[in-house]
Amino acid sequence: MISKILSFTLLFSVISLAQDIKPYKLDIVRNGKVYHQVASSFWASEYPSPVININAQKKGTTNIKGYDSLREKTKLKVCEVENGLYHPWAKKPNSVINFYTITAVESYDIVKNIPSDIKQNFILDDTKRVLKVGDKIINVVYGAEGYSQGVLRSNKKADILIDFPSTIFEENPTIFKQIEKSSTLEKNEQWLHLECKQGYKVFVEDKDLLSQKGIKEGEIRGYGDISI
Structure with a gap:
């Protein structure tokens, strides 16, 4: 890992x-x-x-x-x-x-507490920040090597970059709910x-x-x- x-x-x-x-x-x-x-x-x-x-x-x-x-x-x-x-x-x-x-636009809501074994897959710009229910991971884009990048948006906190395995949302649909997606071009x-x-x-x-x-x-x- x-x-x-x-x-x-x-x-x-x-x-x-x-x-x-x-x-x-x-x-x-x-x-x-x-x-x-x-x-x-x-x-x-x-x-x-x-x-x-x-x-x-x-x-x-x-x-x-x-x-x-x-x-x-x-x-x-x-x-x-x-x-x-x-x-x-x-x-x-x-x-x-x-x-x-x-x-394309792709974003997710965190709707359920994230188990520690899944949470450790996320790389946050601010190591003091903790992923929690109600947070959003917005503007998801693919990077490379099976990893993607997005923006972590939390209530009353500044947006920060967050990196994660590209399949993490698909593999955990009960934790992450897709809130917007457009594939216009x-x-x-x-x-x-x-x-x-x-x-x-x-x-x-x-x-x-x-x-x-x-x-x-x-x-x-x-x-x-x-x-x-």
């Missing part, structure tokens, strides 16, 4: 540039329709993909196109970024401010938030960036190891 927790903790420290950003609800517009989603500040999976090669084989900068906001794909604007590999495992951040994933979305040489910032979806002229897909050679 300890080895799994350590593995998961190390993984999150690698794939997230903003570990303190809790998953949060976000309304987005796609093709004129509003979707209620959750945004998290990392790309999930044991081997997050794709690796995006922006002329990484040479020094300099490249012009790409992105949006002012990921909430809605409106007018594109040109963004000059550093050449390099763009991925959570990249050795240099290049022009990346952060990575984001847009997923057909697929999750992955975005990059980039700092432009022009002095402003843009958002670009991974698949949109890969479709732009001169941008290629790199490769994952092993855990934590990427190349052109």
